[in-house]
Amino acid sequence: xxxxxxxxxxxxxxxxxxxxxxxxxxxxxxxxxxxxxxxxxxxxxxxxxxxxxxxxxxxxxxxxxxxxxxxxxxxxxxxxxxxxxxxxxxxxxxxxxxxxxxxxxxxxxxxxxxxxxxxxxxxxxxxxxxxxxxxxxxxxxxxxxxxxxxxxxxxxxxxxxxxxxxxxxxxxxxxxxxxxxxxxxxxxxxxxxxxxxxxxxxxxxxxxxxxxxxxxxxxxxxxxxxxxxxxxxxxxxxxxxxxxxxxxxxxxxxxxxxxxxxxxxxxxxxxxxxxxxxxxxxxxxxxxxx
Amino acid sequence: xxxxxxxxxxxxxxxxxxxxxxxxxxxxxxxxxxxxxxxxxxxxxxxxxxxxxxxxxxxxxxxxxxxxxxxxxxxxxxxxxxxxxxxxxxxxxxxxxxxxxxxxxxxxxxxxxxxxxxxxxxxxxxxxxxxxxxxxxxxxxxxxxxxxxxxxxxxxxxxxxxxxxxxxxxxxxxxxxxxxx
Numbered sequence: 036x037x038x039x040x041x042x043x044x045x046x047x048x049x050x051x052x053x054x055x056x057x058x059x060x061x062x063x064x065x066x067x068x069x070x071x072x073x074x075x076x077x078x079x080x081x082x083x084x085x086x087x088x089x090x091x092x093x094x095x096x097x098x099x100x101x102x103x104x105x106x107x108x109x110x111x112x113x114x115x116x117x118x119x120x121x122x123x124x125x126x127x128x129x130x131x132x133x134x135x136x137x138x139x140x141x142x143x144x145x146x147x148x149x150x151x152x153x154x155x156x157x158x159x160x161x162x163x164x165x166x167x168x169x170x171x172x173x174x175x176x177x178x179x180x181x182x183x184x185x186x187x188x189x190x191x192x193x194x195x196x197x198x199x200x201x202x203x204x205x206x207x208x209x210x211x212x213x214x215x216x217x218x219x220x221x222x223x224x225x226x227x228x229x230x231x232x233x234x235x236x237x238x239x240x241x242x243x244x245x246x247x248x249x250x251x252x253x254x255x256x257x258x259x260x261x262x263x264x265x266x267x268x269x270x271x272x273x274x275x276x277x278x279x280x281x282x283x284x285x286x287x288x289x290x291x292x293x294x295x296x297x298x299x300x301x302x303x304x305x306x307x308x309x310x311x312x313x314x315x316x317x318x319x320x321x322x323x324x325x
Numbered sequence: 326x327x328x329x330x331x332x333x334x335x336x337x338x339x340x341x342x343x344x345x346x347x348x349x350x351x352x353x354x355x356x357x358x359x360x361x362x363x364x365x366x367x368x369x370x371x372x373x374x375x376x377x378x379x380x381x382x383x384x385x386x387x388x389x390x391x392x393x394x395x396x397x398x399x400x401x402x403x404x405x406x407x408x409x410x411x412x413x414x415x416x417x418x419x420x421x422x423x424x425x426x427x428x429x430x431x432x433x434x435x436x437x438x439x440x441x442x443x444x445x446x447x448x449x450x451x452x453x454x455x456x457x458x459x460x461x462x463x464x465x466x467x468x469x470x471x472x473x474x475x476x477x478x479x480x481x482x483x484x485x486x487x488x489x490x491x492x493x494x495x496x497x498x499x500x501x502x503x504x505x506x
Contacts (some may be wrong), residue, residue, distance in 0.1 A: 044456035044457055044458055044479070045457070045458055047464075047468070047473075047476050048456065048458040048459070048461075048476065049458055050465070051467050051468045051471050052462070052471065055471040055472065055473055058473075072477070073480050073483075074477065074479065075455040075456065075480060075483060075484050076451050076455065076456045076457050076484075078451065080409050080428070081443070081444040081447045081448070081455075082444075082447070082448055083428055083449055084405075084428050084431040084435070084440075084444055085431070085432065085435045085440055085444055085445070085493070085496065085497075085500075086432060086491060086493050086496060087353070087354055087355075087428065087429070087432050088491050089488060089493040090448045092487045092490075092491060093381030093484060093487055096483060096487065099458060125354065129354075132354075139487055139490050139491065142486060142487075142490055143483045143486050143487065188408075188410040188411055188412075189409075189411075192410065192412065192414065192415055193411050193414050193415065193422070193424070202411075202415045203412075203415065207477065224373075227410070227412075228373045228374075228410035228412070230373075231408075232387045232408045232409050233406065234443075235373070235441070235442075235443030235444075235446075235447075236405055236406065236443055236444075237406060240374060240377060243377045244373060244377065244408070247377075261488075279425075280434050294447075307472070308346055309467075309471045309473070312467060312471075315496050
């Protein structure tokens with residue numbers, strides 16, 4: 036089992052604990068990850084907002100790297116997953132656009148052929164590695180923990196493109212959390228937006244959306260939040276400092292990237308998982324699972 | 326962003342409308358199903374941004390686009406307030422791809438010289454570095470401390486070349502000039 040790892044640009048530059056924990060967990064599970072050395076940014080929604088064709092061409096360039104290696108792309112960022120999946124579907128189905136984009140790619144010595152698929156790492160864990168095999172690797176029960184699963188938008192929607200899970204009532208992340216024997220709690224507006232893409236456009240609205248998420252999660256008496264998307268993580272982790280300043284509300288809810296939670300259940304040293312790089316201390320959770 | 330509400334006149338004069346605007350949107354990927362909108366408001370009802378501000382009303386933007394109220398839509402800050410959560414797109418009974426339609430309208434707005442500074446800055450960084458966030462000394466130190474290899478620069482020349490061919494680089498220059506005005 037092997038995949039071309041597409042980790043995007045926010046994770047390796049700003050959230051290295053996500054990358055470190057994912058690599059550690061996948062190594063233990065026996066999944067080979069091949070790095071795409073010549074990858075660029077996926078050209079996400081802010082770029083697509085300004086010029087659709089540029090975004091599509093950059094995404095197609097990155098897809099062509101995996102095609103050359105003849106291996107499916109595995110993303111770990113919701114933004115990359117959505118943009119690359121959407122580009123792949125558009126280019127597979129629309130011959131005119133494919134010809135157009137390939138004219139551009141020829142100038143940088145590449146060609147998009149449409150021979151690979153884009154998958155998210157949760158799908159790899161859930162469908163390929165399988166829950167049974169993950170369970171075999173779990174050495175520590177997290178049964179005292181109440182966890183709020185936080186999917187984010189772009190792993191779920193648009194479902195006609197992504198085919199990930201039910202777009203408004205998903206279960207994959209909840210299932211994966213419960214493999215650690217932690218309780219995945221229900222909370223109000225679970226699949227509503229964190230507001231991440233409004234950062235820099237309207238910080239006021241972005242903070243209000245993040246605050247509403249934190250408010251609903253804290254009402255569910257969760258001990259921590261588990262995210263998939265690096266933008267949701269920023270909104271909820273460092274975002275809690277912003278919420279404290281703007282709304283005078285202190286939540287102190289630790290936020291984990293999913294592979295960090297799984298890593299803890301697999302007995303991996305918290306230092307190695309990089310938990311100290313989080314802005315909201317994870318100590319309360321580490322104490323609870325001692 | 327300061328001026329987020331769309332200005333609407335009480336009386337619309339047909340001579341001031343641009344009927345080709347809707348057509349222009351439908352030719353853009355994501356905008357094809359614009360004419361199917363029957364104004365039910367499912368988009369606005371489920372919109373998380375609309376719930377906390379009056380400055381973003383997807384149904385209103387679509388209605389204005391259909392009527393051809395072009396300049397008001399393109400110059401408003403409102404079209405940039407969609408958080409692209411795609412809830413509306415999942416729920417639209419007419420399968421109008423509303424979140425993608427907002428992207429289509431933004432593309433047209435950008436060509437007319439309207440775009441938020443934050444997006445233009447991100448695009449500029451992408452053209453210059455091949456990535457949006459920059460690699461800093463702190464990035465490398467944190468990576469090393471976690472046993473990760475130092476991050477190499479991304480092939481910015483590829484992005485720069487693509488951006489030159491599609492006219493994206495020139496578009497960003499134009500948008501930066503507009504922002505100075």
